[in-house]
Amino acid sequence: MRILTIDTSAIASAALLDFDPQDPVKTAELVANFATVDTRSQAEELAPGVKSLFTDPVAEGPALDAIIVGTGPGPFTGLRSGIAMARTLSFTWGVPLYGMMSLDALAQQVFDTPKKDSAGRALGPLAMDDFVIATDARRKEVYWAKYSAGAHLLDGPHVGPAADIFGVPVFGAGAGLYEEVLVGNRCTVHAPLAHAQPTALELGRAAIRKITAAGSLEGAGLLDSTPLYLRESDAKVPGPRKRAL
Amino acid sequence: MNQANPLILGIESSCDETGVGLVRGTELLTNTVSSSMDEHVRFGGVIPEIASRAHLDAFVPTLAAALSDAGVTLEEVDAIAVTTGPGLAGALMVGVSAAKALALATGKPLYAINHLVAHVGVGLLDKSIAAQYDGGALPENLGALLVSGGHTEILRVRSIASDVQLLGATIDDAAGEAFDKVARLLGLSYPGGPAIDKLAREGNAKAIRFPRGLTMPKYMGTAEAPGPHRYDFSFSGLKTAVARCVEGYEARGEEVPVADIAASFQEAVLDVITAKAVLACREQGVTTLLLGGGVAANSRLRELAGQRCLAAGITLLVPSLSLCTDNGAMVAALGAQLVMNGVAPSDLAFATDSSLPVTTISL
Ligand SMILES: [Zn+2]
Numbered sequence: 001m002r003i004l005t006i007d008t009s010a011i012a013s014a015a016l017l018d019f020d021p022q023d024p025v026k027t028a029e030l031v032a033n034f035a036t037v038d039t040r041s042q043a044e045e046l047a048p049g050v051k052s053l054f055t056d057p058v059a060e061g062p063a064l065d066a067i068i069v070g071t072g073p074g075p076f077t078g079l080r081s082g083i084a085m086a087r088t089l090s091f092t093w094g095v096p097l098y099g100m101m102s103l104d105a106l107a108q109q110v111f112d113t114p115k116k117d118s119a120g121r122a123l124g125p126l127a128m129d130d131f132v133i134a135t136d137a138r139r140k141e142v143y144w145a146k147y148s149a150g151a152h153l154l155d156g157p158h159v160g161p162a163a164d165i166f167g168v169p170v171f172g173a174g175a176g177l178y179e180e181v182l183v184g185n186r187c188t189v190h191a192p193l194a195h196a197q198p199t200a201l202e203l204g205r206a207a208i209r210k211i212t213a214a215g216s217l218e219g220a221g222l223l224d225s226t227p228l229y230l231r232e233s234d235a236k237v238p239g240p241r242k243r244a245l
Numbered sequence: 246m247n248q249a250n251p252l253i254l255g256i257e258s259s260c261d262e263t264g265v266g267l268v269r270g271t272e273l274l275t276n277t278v279s280s281s282m283d284e285h286v287r288f289g290g291v292i293p294e295i296a297s298r299a300h301l302d303a304f305v306p307t308l309a310a311a312l313s314d315a316g317v318t319l320e321e322v323d324a325i326a327v328t329t330g331p332g333l334a335g336a337l338m339v340g341v342s343a344a345k346a347l348a349l350a351t352g353k354p355l356y357a358i359n360h361l362v363a364h365v366g367v368g369l370l371d372k373s374i375a376a377q378y379d380g381g382a383l384p385e386n387l388g389a390l391l392v393s394g395g396h397t398e399i400l401r402v403r404s405i406a407s408d409v410q411l412l413g414a415t416i417d418d419a420a421g422e423a424f425d426k427v428a429r430l431l432g433l434s435y436p437g438g439p440a441i442d443k444l445a446r447e448g449n450a451k452a453i454r455f456p457r458g459l460t461m462p463k464y465m466g467t468a469e470a471p472g473p474h475r476y477d478f479s480f481s482g483l484k485t486a487v488a489r490c491v492e493g494y495e496a497r498g499e500e501v502p503v504a505d506i507a508a509s510f511q512e513a514v515l516d517v518i519t520a521k522a523v524l525a526c527r528e529q530g531v532t533t534l535l536l537g538g539g540v541a542a543n544s545r546l547r548e549l550a551g552q553r554c555l556a557a558g559i560t561l562l563v564p565s566l567s568l569c570t571d572n573g574a575m576v577a578a579l580g581a582q583l584v585m586n587g588v589a590p591s592d593l594a595f596a597t598d599s600s601l602p603v604t605t606i607s608l
Contacts (some may be wrong), residue, residue: 041596044594044595044596045594046342046345047342047345047346047348047349047593047594048593048594050346050349051349051593057349057350057352058350058351058352061350076294076297076298076335077297077334077335077338080297080298080301080335080338080339080342081338081339081342082342083301084300084301084304084338084339084340084342084343084346085342085343085345085346086346087301087304087305087343087346088304088305088308088342088343088346088347088350089346089349089350091305091308091309092319092346092347092350092351093350227298227301229298233292233294233295233298234294235288235292235294235295236288237287237288238288238289238429
């Protein structure tokens with residue numbers, strides 16, 4: 001099975017992955033991967049990046065088994081650029097489209113990253129118990145969700161100040177941004193993943209884990225491509241005009 | 246690619262209309278538009294974030310409807326064109342991302358085009374206008390007056406594919422925006438243009454003398470020594486004057502003569518717009534003026550522009566209203582002109598530009 005994953009909830013990224021849905025042991029094979037460095041150029045770089053994953057996108061695209069897009073939460077304009085791209089590719093190629101919460105990508109990365117001692121020896125998983133993924137929601141807030149040690153979603157996603165998170169290890173760019181507040185709340189912040197952003201590659205790994213566990217794409221409990229905005233538009237209905245009296 | 250008579254798919258998302266149009270050369274095949282206008286009514290104006298969210302959900306259904314309406318497949322399309330500016334940044338981003346996806350998925354060339362120039366290109370699709378000219382070309386010495394909720398400009402078009410100049414523009418609010426704000430002051434519904442147009446017919450346009458923005462000699466100068474804003478517009482002072490006027494009636498405990506205010510306000514806006522457009526045409530050698538933008542629906546604008554152009558010997562062209570408001574067909578029409586003129590397509594890495602100048606016809 002071959003899937004294209006796209007995530008623009010923070011940086012812009014896309015990945016092409018091969019795997020066998022019936023064989024959870026066989027590791028996924030990364031065909032091609034693309035990711036930007038910054039979070040401000042999604043619309044410019046995403047399309048050339050997706051194109052670069054293929055030798056001939058016009059021929060290879062329709063042969064994909066699925067497109068999976070990160071549905072956020074993340075800053076709206078960037079998030080929409082990835083979802084607009086994924087929906088249009090899905091329509092044009094006639095390939096089924098699914099969504100996944102972008103924070104799942106970081107949870108998968110925590111799950112896959114071993115804890116190491118000073119000599120570089122693996123000491124088991126990075127998170128031994130429940131943990132939180134937090135990303136930058138701007139306006140002095142984070143997008144966050146709580147996961148079990150096995151990277152299964154327990155609670156969220158939420159948007160709010162980092163001060164709302166208590167007593168858990170916190171990973172992701174939101175952890176690095178608000179380390180002081182989090183440590184004050186008895187949270188721990190781990191250097192290797194304190195600045196990490198969701199990527200399409202990790203999102204794909206999380207998707208493959210769900211799909212192989214279910215044995216099929218349809219049974220994997222993936223979302224649709226509806227964006228997880230979590231915030232209303234800022235528009236206010238104007239009140240009645242003050243009369244001059 | 247069929248360069249002589251290309252089949253172009255055009256995408257528009259610069260404001261609150263999600264448009265997909267299909268054009269073959271200068272022949273309109275379909276003009277499919279999904280508007281989020283209803284969602285903005287309670288706010289009395291376009292809310293960019295609401296418009297962007299609506300574009301995302303409307304795009305694929307609008308695309309599918311356009312293809313099915315025109316009876317063409319994506320394989321048959323020769324090139325794709327998309328509005329890359331000017332417009333609302335977040336809204337532009339949705340159409341551009343979708344257009345890039347279409348281009349990379351189909352391998353078709355993509356043209357990132359200027360929304361304002363597309364308002365002119367749409368004239369080629371109008372049968373009544375085309376009937377006046379041979380060979381599907383726009384007339385010589387062409388100018389355009391674009392009036393909408395998002396922009397107010399006077400353009401000179403020497404070549405639709407390669408030479409467009411800005412003669413004048415609003416320095417603050419767009420005319421349509423002023424109509425919306427004044428409609429709110431008068432307790433009328435959104436959008437303000439049609440509401441004021443209707444009410445103004447019952448009022449006296451000479452009842453109140455509202456200010457005409459940027460018409461003083463220090464701004465106008467002379468034909469030989471033009472002032473800094475000879476062909477420019479300003480509507481924010483007018484809006485304030487209407488507010489003061491309404492407050493004056495209320496403070497005196499008198500009934501507000503809404504119809505007279507609507508008529509007088511509308512006359513102040515349209516008097517300046519048409520006078521300056523005709524002045525620019527005469528001084529710049531423009532002999533045909535094309536009207537575009539949503540405010541072209543205003544009956545008094547059509548009437549006044551008609552009278553003044555006739556008096557000055559200028560031919561006025563007014564495309565049908567569905568082509569004047571923002572739509573994908575106008576984008577496709579300009580895209581077709583670019584293809585027919587051998588203009589190179591855009592690189593897939595182009596960026597949207599919310600203040601793209603009219604001189605940049607495509608990226
Ligand atoms: Zn427009």
